[in-house]
Amino acid sequence: MSDEILFYDLPSRGKCQCWSPNTWKTRAILNFKGIPYKTEFTPFHQLQEKLKATGISPNEPGIAWVDYSVPAIRLPSGEHLMDSLKIAHALEDLHPSPSLHLDTALHEKTSLVTAKAAGPLLPVFMPIIGRSIVLDSDSEWFETDRSQKFGCSMAEFERTKGGQQAWDAARPGMEMLRALLTEEKKDAGPFIMGSVPCYGDLVLLGLFQFFRRLGIWEKFREEYGGEEVDKLWEGGKGWVERDDY
Ligand SMILES: N[C@@H](CCC(=O)N[C@@H](CS)C(=O)NCC(=O)O)C(=O)O
Structure with missing residues (x-):
């Protein structure tokens, strides 16, 4: 083995x-x-x-x-x-070290925040995934499967529910993200807890890398409108670099 x-x-x-x-x-x-x-x-x-x-x-x-x-x-x-x-x-x-600090349960808070911040953006990112991310051999499967799940074609999903209205719906989630990235800090470090990273930081970094891949990172930063996201990205981007093997 x-x-x-x-x-x-x-x-x-x-x-x-x-x-x-x-x-x-x-x-x-x-x-x-x-x-x-x-x-x-x-x-x-x-x-x-x-x-x-x-x-x-x-x-x-x-x-x-x-x-x-x-x-x-x-x-x-x-x-x-x-x-x-x-x-x-x-x-x-x-592999206990370095620790994910799962005992803090900050990853659970992070999941609630990402559901609120990224959930409303499904009509923004699902159509991009179908158009630009999945393999050609998955395209038809993806369109059929997601159309069934969301009750319309991905083009219609984007047209009727995407764009600025989706970003506006994500605003309460952005506020929750700001609270998560400011209220738990023990020092001035870039991560949720400050200088010590935890699993919640890794979850956020993966989400940020996903936004970058879709081409909506700048829009996300604009909508978030604060420096905490950039600081977290700079502090942890090395952990979402290896992506192709
Ligand atoms: N709660 C699960 C959710 C995993 C999940 O939904 N994964 C998606 C990938 S983005 C999947 O495998 N989808 C398969 C499909 O849609 O057929 C986890 O975090 O592991």
């Missing part, structure tokens, strides 16, 4: 690199802790079959849209794990 972790990620068109804010949650931990891993890029249309074949139990209802989702990993022991939070706990147990 290999000493390396096998990490299941979603591929992208053109240069194949990580893009999903969900898979970034795990990849950023692997990068942050310096854990050896290799990536198994698996397109959407093969994901269910491939993860089912590992013997992993399907997601419990409410955890994801589907039975099998990424991030998923195979540990050196051969055990497969799925769901970013379960994986975070397992990696923290296996």
Whole structure:
């Protein structure tokens, strides 16, 4: 059995690199802790079959849209794990240093904030993912699947619910993000807690890298309108650099 972790990620068109804010949650931990891993890029249309074949139990209802989702990993022991939070706990147990500080539960606060700040932006980013990110071989699958989930074509989703109205709907989430990035600080450092990074920071850095990939980073910074986001990005961008192997 290999000493390396096998990490299941979603591929992208053109240069194949990580893009999903969900898979970034795990990849950023692997990068942050310096854990050896290799990536198994698996397109959407093969994901269910491939993860089912590992013997992993399907997601419990409410955890994801589907039975099998990424991030998923195979540990050196051969055990497969799925769901970013379960994986975070397992990696923290296996590689305690540097710590993710899961005991602070700041990642739970971060999840609430990202749901409020990024949830309303689905009509902005889903159509871009379909148009510019997923592989050509996934395009039809993505359009059909997401149209069923959102009740209209991605073009209509963008036209009727996207644009500035989506950014306006994200404003309360931006305010929650500002509170998260200012009210928990113990010193002047760039991370949620100040100079000590935690898992919540990695989740945010993955989201920022996703925005950059979609081409909406500048718009996000403009809408956020503060310096905390830039400081966090500068402090932690190294953990979301390795993205293509
Ligand atoms: N709560 C899960 C959510 C994972 C999730 O929804 N992953 C998406 C990737 S962006 C997925 O695998 N989707 C598969 C599909 O849509 O078929 C986690 O954080 O691990």
